Amino acid sequence: MTHVTNVETAEVVKGRSLWQDARVRFFRNKAAVASMIILILVSLFALFGGMLTPWSNEEIDWNLMGDVRTLGGPSFETKHYFGLDPLGRDLFARVVQGTQISLMIGIVGALISVVVGTLYGATAGFIGGRLDNIMMRIVDILMAIPYMFVLILLLVVFGRSIFMLFVGIGLISWLDMARIARGQTLSIKNKEFVEAAIATGVSTPKIIIRHIVPNLLGVVIVYATLLVPSMIMFESFISFLGLGVQEPLTSWGALINEGAGQMRYGTLWMLGFPLFFFLISLFAFFFFGDGLRDALDPKDR
Template sequence: MTTLDLDPQTPAAELKGRSLWQDARNRFFRNRAALASMPILIFVILFAAFGQYFAQWSNEEIDWSMLGQFETIGGPSFENGHYFGVDETGRDIYARTVQGTRISLMIGVIGALVSVVVGTIYGAVAGYIGGKTDQIMMRIVDVMMSIPYMFVLILLLVVFGRSMFMLFVGIGLISWLDMARIVRGQTLSIKNKEFVEAAIATGVTTPVIIARHIVPNLLGVVIVYATLLVPSMIIFESFISFLGLGVQEPATSWGALINSGTDHMRTAPWKLYFPLAFFVVTLFALFFIGDGLRDALDPKDR
């Protein structure tokens, strides 16, 4: 009589679970637009960081041979080292585009960091504590959002002078308000969860609950909003610089370069096209990446 070996240790297909972050990463890699935008954004960042090492002219150096005739012989050329051409004062457009890219990206990233840090802390505290504290804190946000922000920023720049510091002050005044409202709404839906109630029952203090239980569960929303906020900050700074109230000479930014390029759009189009191309390509890459992160971290919104 034969017997069947029914050894429970017989190898079987093993199912491996995936974390939420692994699942989000897989969904992000399936977004072709976001995936194609990654190398473009990396190229722009590398251009801003190391582009000056390939320049034969500095951003302030004047090519005296181009003065007075830049519209005829000042176009892009590898022979004289002006890869993107020169402007009306004989300065190299390539070197100034590198500097403008660096400054515009720095303003966008710093503005997003201010919004993330201040807005997340403010919104999480307001949403978790609730009651009168929440009402007072959010009324402050409503009042600040009702102030004509552009008028206040222009007034600051006129009174205290145009500078990078005043741009950061102006951006910091308002950039965190939307983030605070978004975080506060998400906190209201999280603070009654079981893990928060368990932390309260074990005697965990309010600051620790906010730092260890509330904020980590908001990272998905915060990351998505931050990636969408960077291009918004770049657009805002470029608009201010386009009006002539942004970065001061000899420093420059995309907005300042575009503003200068529009004066010679027909006679010297290279002044406009190169900084405008970096501006548009970077914004599209950031928006596509932000959209891909939103779909990846919030599958219900796909």
């Protein structure tokens, strides 16, 4: 047994986890990497774009306010890089601020759905039986309620605020995720490593956290990245209806709404800039999600 003594001194071999494998595959996918770069740039724009302009999102440029249609276009001279909005406010500052809100809503919605939906679905699926029935029927009932109606009621009754918008999105975003997580859990819970954990006497919460959830994450992450754009769309729709974020705050949906209203006066920059950010971000999220799915797809292994 000479090898044993060698081994004690030998360096511990680093293993390559499935995550590392997935990362390698992801970086081979050019569209996904490009999307990731776009998303990083858009996030940087949202975080630091405000430093590039002397204007804030609520300041009105009184000099140009009277003649937005002819003088308010994008220009470096006036330092309104994206032009002005109909009220004479700097559109660049407003797009920066709208991007912050929209990304935040997308990410918060996806996070709520990942955390709540995954744990809820994994618990229901793993424990099974009557508890599973009750938990999933609750999801069915919540899904059957027309959420747009509920959200509008919420916003009307409790006043329109970003917080209420988050509450509304939080209420609905995890439902689909719970179903997906439950379905995956059902297929994982009969694997032998879960049986081994049960036979060893590992407690149920630990099995869910340690054995079920990490094996769900591949599917969950992919679904979450695809959920971000749908949350952004959802918020845009609400803002488009005029129920979302309130002035002077804004979001992509609100800006697009405003720009669309001005279209016939020929001030297309008001629609074009927010729409551009909206579109490239959504595209990037979709390709990013696609790339993740390909990278994490177990069939590739």
